[in-house]
Amino acid sequence: MGFLRKLINRARVKSPYVFHFNSGSCNGCDIEIIAALMPRLDLERFGIKLVGSPRHADVMLCTGPVTEQIKPRLQRIYEQMAEPKFVVAIGSCACSGGVFRGSYNVLGGVDQAIPVTAYIPGCPPKPSAITYGAYKLLEVLSEQLGISEDVAAEPVAEEQTESIKEAVEA
Amino acid sequence: MQGILDGIVHILIQSFGILVFPGIFFISFLALLWEWIDRKFYARLQNRMGPMHTGWHGILQPLMDFLKLLGKEDLTPEKADKRSFAAVPFVMLSLSIILTMFLPIVDMNPLVPGIQGILSFEGDVIIVLFISTLMAITIVLAGYFSSNPFGQTGAARTGMLLISFEIPLIISMITPAMLTGSLRVSTIMNRLAGQAGIASLPLAYLWLLILPFIIFIVAIQAELERIPFDVSHAETEIVHGWQVEYSGKKLAMIHLAEDIMLVYAAGLAVTMFLGGPYLLEFIPLEVFSVGFASLMATTWVGWIYYALVFILKSVIVVLILSNMRTLFARWRIDQIVRAGWKFIVPLALVNLMVVQFALVYIFPLLGVV
Numbered sequence: 001m002g003f004l005r006k007l008i009n010r011a012r013v014k015s016p017y018v019f020h021f022n023s024g025s026c027n028g029c030d031i032e033i034i035a036a037l038m039p040r041l042d043l044e045r046f047g048i049k050l051v052g053s054p055r056h057a058d059v060m061l062c063t064g065p066v067t068e069q070i071k072p073r074l075q076r077i078y079e080q081m082a083e084p085k086f087v088v089a090i091g092s093c094a095c096s097g098g099v100f101r102g103s104y105n106v107l108g109g110v111d112q113a114i115p116v117t118a119y120i121p122g123c124p125p126k127p128s129a130i131t132y133g134a135y136k137l138l139e140v141l142s143e144q145l146g147i148s149e150d151v152a153a154e155p156v157a158e159e160q161t162e163s164i165k166e167a168v169e170a
Numbered sequence: 171m172q173g174i175l176d177g178i179v180h181i182l183i184q185s186f187g188i189l190v191f192p193g194i195f196f197i198s199f200l201a202l203l204w205e206w207i208d209r210k211f212y213a214r215l216q217n218r219m220g221p222m223h224t225g226w227h228g229i230l231q232p233l234m235d236f237l238k239l240l241g242k243e244d245l246t247p248e249k250a251d252k253r254s255f256a257a258v259p260f261v262m263l264s265l266s267i268i269l270t271m272f273l274p275i276v277d278m279n280p281l282v283p284g285i286q287g288i289l290s291f292e293g294d295v296i297i298v299l300f301i302s303t304l305m306a307i308t309i310v311l312a313g314y315f316s317s318n319p320f321g322q323t324g325a326a327r328t329g330m331l332l333i334s335f336e337i338p339l340i341i342s343m344i345t346p347a348m349l350t351g352s353l354r355v356s357t358i359m360n361r362l363a364g365q366a367g368i369a370s371l372p373l374a375y376l377w378l379l380i381l382p383f384i385i386f387i388v389a390i391q392a393e394l395e396r397i398p399f400d401v402s403h404a405e406t407e408i409v410h411g412w413q414v415e416y417s418g419k420k421l422a423m424i425h426l427a428e429d430i431m432l433v434y435a436a437g438l439a440v441t442m443f444l445g446g447p448y449l450l451e452f453i454p455l456e457v458f459s460v461g462f463a464s465l466m467a468t469t470w471v472g473w474i475y476y477a478l479v480f481i482l483k484s485v486i487v488v489l490i491l492s493n494m495r496t497l498f499a500r501w502r503i504d505q506i507v508r509a510g511w512k513f514i515v516p517l518a519l520v521n522l523m524v525v526q527f528a529l530v531y532i533f534p535l536l537g538v539v
Contacts, residue, residue, distance in 0.1 A: 008241035014224045014234040044213060045222040047231055052405035055245060055417040058238070082243040082417040 009145040012058070012084065013138050015047040019057030019081070023074050023110060025064025028124035029091035033061055036127035036134075043134060054080045059137070065093040065106040066113050078114045086117040088137060090130060095119045184278075187288055192275040192477065194267055200481070201429035202232040204436065207485060208492045215496040232429070239422035247415050249317040258312040259416070259423035265305055266430040272298050273437040274356045274446055275480045276473045284360030285447060285476065293353045298438070299340055302393065305431065306332040309395075309402070312424075313412030324411020327402040327503060328395070334510030335392035335399070338385050341518035345382040345525050346442045349375050359446040374536075378528060381521045383443040387487075388514060390435040391494055392506070394428070398498035399506060436487040437480070444483050447476040 022030055037043050037050055051057055054077050066074055078087070089110040092098035097108025110116050118140070120133035187193055206221070206229055213220030221228025246252055271288040279286040306328060313325025347353055350361040362376070392399040403411035416424055440446060451462065501509070 008237050011234040011237035012241065015231065015238045039217040042213070042218040042220075044209075045219050045228075047221050047224055047228070047234065049235075052409035053414045055415055056410065056413075056421060058242075080245075082245050084242070 012145065013142045015049070016058045016086075016134075016138070017049050017051045017056055018059045018061050018088075019051055019054050020061045021054075021063075021074065021077060023062050023064040023070050023094065024067040024106065025091065025093060029063035029094070032124045032127050032130060033063070033090060036130040038127075041127050041131045043131060046134065046138060048134060054078075055082060057081055058084070059086045059088055061088050061090055062094050062110045062116075063090050065097045065100045065103075065108055066110055068105050068107070071107060071113050074110070074113050086137065086141070087114055088118045088120065088133065089116050090120045090133075091125060092121055092123040095121050098123060187278050188271075191473070192278075193271065193288060196275075196477075197267060197270045197430060197433055198426065200433045200484075201426060202236070203229075204432050204484070204488050205232040205429045207488055208432070208495075211489055211492045212496055215493070236422050236426060239417075239425065240419055242418040242421075244418035244420065245415075247317060250415065251315045251317070254311070254315040255415075256420065258308055258315060259420040259427070262305065262308045262312070262427040263423045263430070265301055265308065266427045266434060269298060269301050269305070269434045270430060270437065272355055273434065273441055274359055275437070276447070276476045282356075284356055286356045290354065290356050294355050295343065295347060295353045295358070298355065299343065302339075302434075303332070303336055306336065306393070309412055312416070316412070316415035318415050320408045320410075320414045321412050323408050324402045324414070327408075328412060330503065330507065331392055331395065331399060331402060334507050335389045335514070338510070338514045338518040339389035339393060341515075341522055342382040342385040342389060343442060344522060345378060348522075348525055348529065349378065355441060359441045362442075363445040363448045363451070372533075374533065378525050379443055381517070383439070385514060385518050385521070386439060386443065387490060387494075390439065391491060392510075394431055394435055394491075396491065397495045398501045400500055401503050401506065404500060432488065432491070433484070436484040436491070439487045440480065440483040444487070447480040447483070449479040449482070450475075 020030065020033060035041070037048075048059075054060070058081075060078065060081060062074070078085070087110065089095050093100060094110045097103075097106055100106045101108045107113060118133055118137040120130055122129050125133070189195060209231070210220040210228070221231035224230045224234050246255055268289075272290070272294055274285040274287040274290070277285045278288050279290065282290075309328045310325045310332075313321040313323075313328065316322075346358050346362060350358045352358050352361065362379075395402050401411075403413055408414075413421065413424060445452070
């Protein structure tokens, strides 16, 4: 039983299906998510697959400051996902509300409505930053589930790491 | 005593054939392998890498997807018909496995000349076509039992695909049956290949198989609901259509059933049109004459050889199907129905008439019988 549990935990890290939810974003982050799935950075390398239905998904990608109107929908769709589920907030708006913070009609951040596992800042974040965030999430998950990665996923050149870090910090 | 022992050995061999090779385990292995090849080829054609970090070049990715879905929570909608909702994935999986058991991969019945599938009897082409239609009907049921508007829309669209493309599929499979004068999958294959002591057909007959093969590939793409015929689970308009409410184990089973249907589709194309698991026998050399076939039929080397040739030919068909998936965008519903009824069905009917005409008038006139 222990072996099977371990295998399924490993499978969870190896094949996250992502589902994309726009919680009031300006579409900038959405386009960058699509760009991260495109040939240049191809998130499918890690087994990440974009699915349409929240029932199939493991990870929900949220973009945008949660508006009052979309909050109940966001919570409902979060509840429709099957356990175990994770939420990634993509973009400054989804992380903290961004330029809309304090506005009368936004909550300011996805974590005001539902629990969030990872934050990827940026307005909009570069596709490389999204890839980096996805990879970090997988790393954290494998630590949580008790599976350590034996091999580093991809050797990244020094200057690329710098640019990714800059992109994440910016 | 000897008779009982022989009986036990026979039962053991048969159950090994059904459960492991070339039965359920082998077919599931092929299904996961085909999905990997499909995804990888699709990604490479789009200039992407595809799965990379799960096993060698991501070869374990479909297995990992399957295991992950097995470990996920299993949700059933409140309004759904719960028993039927839970039953549909089982029915789909078992029907698809039964379908693949009709494919002659290695010789499971040495008493009958030629390679036989696990299930093989006179008239099994009709059963195969019947069960593959039932698969489409289970898809419709899956949509309706989930009681979701998206699911029901997807189910309705599947029904529409069914009435448009099931007919050319059946008509295209009549041609090999007419040429060989048999309704048994293994006899059709062995006669078309001209192997195992069964009288071969004149080569001129094989030209008649080209058009039905093209129709078959188009129709089977619609049967599998892959792009350009994926209106029934269009992600961008009706979020996965009939699959929308399925999660966890049920979704894992549905995905496996779809992959097994891909194995069945490629295997059926190989069996009916590409000569089945024969390859070296077609080389006109002394080494590959009758002795080779009997050696292959009696030893375990033959099992590996036939399985490898079957895999090789099926991969070619899978690559053709993946190529179609990449080249086209999703067609609209009206475009699909129009393509089906205005071009594919008339083409199939004309082809049927041409074959009959050639068989009755032209070939006897030319002296090719």
